Amino acid sequence: MGNSVLSSEERILEAAKKVFHHKGFDGARMQEIADEAGVNKSLVHYYYRNKDNIFQAVFEDAFSKLISRLNEIFFSELPFSAKIETFIDYYVTFLSQNAYLPLFILNGLYEKPDQIRKIMGKNQLSPDRLMDQIRKQVKEEMNIDINPMHIYINVLALSIFPVIAKPLIQTIFGFSNEQLLRFFEERKTSVPEFILNALTSHEKNTSR
């Protein structure tokens, strides 16, 4: 399986990710993690002592994965339009392959707010710098003055929500798996268009 090259400790962590991502903290079973890792249940306790610890390790990994990709692109030296396009493309692709991550993280923030404050500190988001940069770029390139926080949240919302809401979308529109895939592929172009259009200053069509 390729797993054979990993140490037990590593296999346990990988297994824990899989189980926690899918089942959440309360739904996850130490037994299932052990089975998934191909080791005895006690060994999980040997390495991580208890469920909270291993959850924390998994959460930290998930959070930093998501955030690092996010910062990477937003802090790059691309012009704003290219940044948005790159971001959506990269993030939607990444999230399609890691569909459980965002919901797992959002749930974790509600379930374990205290444990999680610490982790947030390590993965600095430096929002001030980021907001300044967004404001400046949008002002210069689109000639529009707008609260960058809303832009930022809107970009995240448009990228992340559809991934989280997959089953809902599929039920609403009656999509097969292939249709859903095509829908997400379409979004890689339609969402940047939508955002950039929203941020481009223009007079209303007075065609009435």
Place this chain on the structure above:
Amino acid sequence: MGNSVLSSEERILEAAKKVFHHKGFDGARMQEIADEAGVNKSLVHYYYRNKDNIFQAVFEDAFSKLISRLNEIFFSELPFSAKIETFIDYYVTFLSQNAYLPLFILNGLYEKPDQIRKIMGKNQLSPDRLMDQIRKQVKEEMNIDINPMHIYINVLALSIFPVIAKPLIQTIFGFSNEQLLRFFEERKTSVPEFILNALTSHEKNTSR
């Protein structure tokens, strides 16, 4: 507390909503529901027989609440721009007071997909009619041809995601509770602007 006028069965359901919304299926405890309702644990079983049943009742209630508001506004006879404004205002207000609903529902869709198919049937979304209507309105009022499914999902994303991601937003920006409230108030105007701007056809500023 005003609970005194409710029957035991009603109090149990109300208690179950509270507990399930906050803790999810796996995190919820029958004991906690009973305590919250001020009754004995066995009485919960008496009325609902098992945990799945009561969860289903709670989910159905949550889903129909969310969907009915959604359909109400989208199927109204307002022009599209007013529709968007009304929708965002109404939905953001409603969601602020029911912050746990969307995440609860999204999680439910993953955890109990089979149970939930049935419920979806009852609360018809008639997507075809809705999509036709959106396409027609956007075409006529904004003179733009765009896949209405993406518009619909974008509107949902921009309304729902920030509510779900409250703790994340608060941590990223270091918002106090009051600041967060103001941020959401701002969104009631900034989001409709964003959407309507995105949907208004216009030439790019060639100011370079």
Place this chain on the structure above:
DNA sequence: GTCTATATCGGGATAGAC
């Protein structure tokens, strides 16, 4: 480091008295 065995507890569910 890895396993077996076991302690301990909590939670869902039922039986049955009132």
Place this chain on the structure above:
DNA sequence: GTCTATCCCGATATAGAC
């Protein structure tokens, strides 16, 4: 309809052999 008592399983966690 409401309560007490209890069953029984499953889950976390630990002790201790190898």
